[in-house]
Amino acid sequence: MRPENASAFSAGYLYFRFIPRRLYGKISYYSPGGGLFLNVAIMGYGTVGSGVAELLAKHHEHIVKKSTQSELELKYILDIRDFDGLPGNAVFIKDFDIILNDPAVQIVVETMGGLHPAYEYVLACLKAGKSVVTSNKELVAEKGYELLTAAEEMNVNFLFEASVGGGIPIIRPISQCLAANEIVEIAGILNGTTNFILTRMIHDSMSFEAALKIAQDNGYAEKDPTADIEGHDACRKICILASLCFGKHVYPKSVYTEGITKITLDDVECAHAWGGVIKLIGRAKKLPDGRISAMVSPSLIHSSSQLASVDDVFNAILVRGDATGDVVFYGRGAGKMPTASAVVADVIDCAKHHERKKLFGWADSDDSYVVDRLDTVTSLYVRCALKSPDALARADAAFGEIVRIPYFDPEGSIAAFTTAAATERELFAALDSLDCIEPLSVIRVTDY
Amino acid sequence: MRPENASAFSAGYLYFRFIPRRLYGKISYYSPGGGLFLNVAIMGYGTVGSGVAELLAKHHEHIVKKSTQSELELKYILDIRDFDGLPGNAVFIKDFDIILNDPAVQIVVETMGGLHPAYEYVLACLKAGKSVVTSNKELVAEKGYELLTAAEEMNVNFLFEASVGGGIPIIRPISQCLAANEIVEIAGILNGTTNFILTRMIHDSMSFEAALKIAQDNGYAEKDPTADIEGHDACRKICILASLCFGKHVYPKSVYTEGITKITLDDVECAHAWGGVIKLIGRAKKLPDGRISAMVSPSLIHSSSQLASVDDVFNAILVRGDATGDVVFYGRGAGKMPTASAVVADVIDCAKHHERKKLFGWADSDDSYVVDRLDTVTSLYVRCALKSPDALARADAAFGEIVRIPYFDPEGSIAAFTTAAATERELFAALDSLDCIEPLSVIRVTDY
Numbered sequence: 001m002r003p004e005n006a007s008a009f010s011a012g013y014l015y016f017r018f019i020p021r022r023l024y025g026k027i028s029y030y031s032p033g034g035g036l037f038l039n040v041a042i043m044g045y046g047t048v049g050s051g052v053a054e055l056l057a058k059h060h061e062h063i064v065k066k067s068t069q070s071e072l073e074l075k076y077i078l079d080i081r082d083f084d085g086l087p088g089n090a091v092f093i094k095d096f097d098i099i100l101n102d103p104a105v106q107i108v109v110e111t112m113g114g115l116h117p118a119y120e121y122v123l124a125c126l127k128a129g130k131s132v133v134t135s136n137k138e139l140v141a142e143k144g145y146e147l148l149t150a151a152e153e154m155n156v157n158f159l160f161e162a163s164v165g166g167g168i169p170i171i172r173p174i175s176q177c178l179a180a181n182e183i184v185e186i187a188g189i190l191n192g193t194t195n196f197i198l199t200r201m202i203h204d205s206m207s208f209e210a211a212l213k214i215a216q217d218n219g220y221a222e223k224d225p226t227a228d229i230e231g232h233d234a235c236r237k238i239c240i241l242a243s244l245c246f247g248k249h250v251y252p253k254s255v256y257t258e259g260i261t262k263i264t265l266d267d268v269e270c271a272h273a274w275g276g277v278i279k280l281i282g283r284a285k286k287l288p289d290g291r292i293s294a295m296v297s298p299s300l301i302h303s304s305s306q307l308a309s310v311d312d313v314f315n316a317i318l319v320r321g322d323a324t325g326d327v328v329f330y331g332r333g334a335g336k337m338p339t340a341s342a343v344v345a346d347v348i349d350c351a352k353h354h355e356r357k358k359l360f361g362w363a364d365s366d367d368s369y370v371v372d373r374l375d376t377v378t379s380l381y382v383r384c385a386l387k388s389p390d391a392l393a394r395a396d397a398a399f400g401e402i403v404r405i406p407y408f409d410p411e412g413s414i415a416a417f418t419t420a421a422a423t424e425r426e427l428f429a430a431l432d433s434l435d436c437i438e439p440l441s442v443i444r445v446t447d448y
Numbered sequence: 449m450r451p452e453n454a455s456a457f458s459a460g461y462l463y464f465r466f467i468p469r470r471l472y473g474k475i476s477y478y479s480p481g482g483g484l485f486l487n488v489a490i491m492g493y494g495t496v497g498s499g500v501a502e503l504l505a506k507h508h509e510h511i512v513k514k515s516t517q518s519e520l521e522l523k524y525i526l527d528i529r530d531f532d533g534l535p536g537n538a539v540f541i542k543d544f545d546i547i548l549n550d551p552a553v554q555i556v557v558e559t560m561g562g563l564h565p566a567y568e569y570v571l572a573c574l575k576a577g578k579s580v581v582t583s584n585k586e587l588v589a590e591k592g593y594e595l596l597t598a599a600e601e602m603n604v605n606f607l608f609e610a611s612v613g614g615g616i617p618i619i620r621p622i623s624q625c626l627a628a629n630e631i632v633e634i635a636g637i638l639n640g641t642t643n644f645i646l647t648r649m650i651h652d653s654m655s656f657e658a659a660l661k662i663a664q665d666n667g668y669a670e671k672d673p674t675a676d677i678e679g680h681d682a683c684r685k686i687c688i689l690a691s692l693c694f695g696k697h698v699y700p701k702s703v704y705t706e707g708i709t710k711i712t713l714d715d716v717e718c719a720h721a722w723g724g725v726i727k728l729i730g731r732a733k734k735l736p737d738g739r740i741s742a743m744v745s746p747s748l749i750h751s752s753s754q755l756a757s758v759d760d761v762f763n764a765i766l767v768r769g770d771a772t773g774d775v776v777f778y779g780r781g782a783g784k785m786p787t788a789s790a791v792v793a794d795v796i797d798c799a800k801h802h803e804r805k806k807l808f809g810w811a812d813s814d815d816s817y818v819v820d821r822l823d824t825v826t827s828l829y830v831r832c833a834l835k836s837p838d839a840l841a842r843a844d845a846a847f848g849e850i851v852r853i854p855y856f857d858p859e860g861s862i863a864a865f866t867t868a869a870a871t872e873r874e875l876f877a878a879l880d881s882l883d884c885i886e887p888l889s890v891i892r893v894t895d896y
């Protein structure tokens with residue numbers, strides 16, 4: 001890494017070390033040019049963490065320039081595993097306390113994943129006056145309010161652009177560019193694994209199981225794919241987005257979450273006949289009383305929607321503002337370099353705003369903030385076995401009105417239809433009351 | 449506007465007026481709480497300017513909070529026309545010098561459009577130490593380097609998020625979120641009017657003339673639609689984007705620009721048969737020697753592209769980064785409130801970074817920076833009359849290889865094909881050399 005500059009660089013480093021200055025309680029090393037000499041530590045040298053180290057090395061000069069400081073140096077990489085080959089001047093360490101107790105480390109990158117010990121480490125770093133950048137969606141979704149509050153108290157940054165949408169810029173555009181809007185709704189395809197599986201089902205008529213197998217073979221799904229296919233990953237992301245858009249923390253436990261494991265090729269075909277596709281959608285909406293509705297579920301999306309053509313591992317996030325209308329952000333929602341580039345952009349921002357933190361955050365919320373999903377309004381797609389000749393007429397009466405979807409069934413014993421919009425309480429009550437049909441699939445219909 | 453606060457507000461205003469402090473050469477009024485009392489002026493009360501005034505009033509409290517200052521007050525609106533009804537406490541004025549000479553006005557919004565006198569006014573404001581926010585793409589495309597330099601010299605902001613993509617956040621994501629990337633290419637549907645016309649031609653088989661008429665009737669096209677349909681508007685926008693992405697000013701005169709006036713329904717049908725659509729695409733690409741290629745022209749886009757499904761007045765911008773891969777930003781590229789919301793977001797940013805300017809800018813360039821369009825590599829779609837039985841065989845030989853597009857022509861006298869990729873110099877030379885075909889349409893084929 002930058003061998004041509006190594007000696008000049010080390011000399012500069014020694015020089016700066018002897019003129020430390022205390023700045024907002026943190027030790028900083030001023031260069032004669034005025035910028036700061038900042039040290040970075042990475043916690044977790046997995047896919048994303050190693051990508052961050054790679055980018056910091058590859059675009060070093062460009063990154064330092066963008067940071068407006070005089071140097072950004074990767075000092076430590078914390079990981080319990082052993083690795084060969086050191087990136088640049090960085091040192092591999094296994095003891096977190098080295099980072100915590102080194103006042104020269106002012107920006108910490110957390111790419112460990114999981115809640116523990118990531119949470120304890122990040123909190124300790126913030127309380128020690130270090131800025132933290134994370135790609136850990138579980139951490140932000142569960143502990144965002146607490147960590148943002150700790151960051152605010154210590155006048156440091158806690159940034160997490162990479163936690164949602166991988167390389168798609170979304171956190172910052174929401175908080176900055178859309179600042180003059182009231183955001184009324186947000187929805188998106190937030191999980192690449194499930195979108196890859198659904199794309200194979202839609203375009204290649206592959207079964208869910210076969211598509212999952214291919215996703216695993218290609219490294220798009222983990223051995224234990226639960227977090228993806230059951231919607232937990234998408235849930236964490238919509239929680240982060242909703243917290244940011246609407247100003248109060250949305251906790252994953254309060255968001256009804258349904259995965260894609262029950263989707264069949266029959267449903268995929270019906271969706272096509274209806275004029276659209278099935279996607280796993282995370283969404284959140286502001287209600288007139290200040291509360292929000294939020295949900296993750298498979299959804300029928302019309303072909304004319306910008307979300308309908310988002311295929312494979314790509315993600316897309318639709319933000320509906322009162323002034324802007326719909327704005328959609330599209331790109332790779334995961335992957336080593338896209339995610340690492342989002343982390344590094346945050347590191348640059350931390351460095352740039354070293355002396356003055358970025359304003360960024362949300363309030364805490366109580367259990368009543370997210371409404372019961374039964375109170376949300378939607379329309380449903382229902383595929384069902386017909387148990388009596390007048391089953392559809394009775395369904396039409398029970399739901400107010402239904403629209404049949406052409407469904408190829410030579411024996412006429414199965415039908416598919418969509419209902420009018422109503423609360424889920426009303427719709428599922430109507431469904432329960434109908435003994436003349438046996439639901440095979442029930443999927444929400446959205447209008448994004 | 450905020451009548452309930454008017455008296456408290458006026459009292460506060462008077463109070464602040466008596467404790468001016470000199471700050472970086474500018475007079476600022478501190479509130480006891482620590483934030484600044486900032487005044488805003490709007491130059492040009494047309495569609496966008498009046499939208500800005502509306503948003504500043506409607507979301508006043510939210511905007512002030514986001515700005516982290518104690519007050520953001522609209523003080524003057526400059527327009528040569530007379531208007532009824534004053535927005536809030538603002539005063540309509542016709543004399544630019546009032547804004548220029550009032551030290552309390554620290555943020556000026558330029559929504560006049562056109563190059564003169566917008567350029568002279570903006571330059572004077574910057575030189576007087578005022579930050580400027582503009583939605584004027586012509587101004588930024590022609591004078592961006594000069595105005596950014598003036599802003600830098602005076603340590604003030606010059607922001608122009610609204611100049612490209614209306615309400616789509618694009619300038620800021622490029623400069624910040626994608627900071628850790630090297631951007632290698634950028635392309636987009638940058639003009640809503642032409643996209644509306646092409647959408648009508650594609651989906652409703654309407655002629656160009658009929659579609660233009662509808663666009664004019666709907667207010668999507670001006671009486672004199674030249675700037676839109678000839679591609680000049682898209683050209684200004686790709687110049688701004690390319691300047692930002694690649695770091696040197698790209699002047700409109702150096703960018704080959706072709707509009708959509710020659711597109712026929714036959715071409716639309718051929719594009720469909722080929723597997724895609726025709727869109728007006730502005731694009732710029734970094735070349736290995738540090739120069740760039742840049743162009744605006746109708747282009748064949750494959751249906752699988754995220755740009756293919758961008759219809760009506762919507763815009764979309766694709767940014768290709770070395771780490772992120774393709775990221776696409778989609779939304780309303782024009783319109784009063786989307787554009788105004790982008791302006792207000794910039795005003796908020798100006799207020800927030802009042803004491804420390806945002807780093808933002810690019811270098812100047814010389815005539816050699818944008819390569820001759822004849823040196824750019826592309827493949828072509830050609831629809832032509834065949835003047836000899838062996839015309840297509842000879843075309844195949846001349847172009848290296850051609851791929852025929854099914855074209856319904858009962859007499860077999862017209863054919864359509866795409867060529868292999870080569871420089872435009874080679875392709876157009878081959879076309880000129882072929883006396884056996886008479887080109888009816890020649891359109892570039894892109895791979896976005």
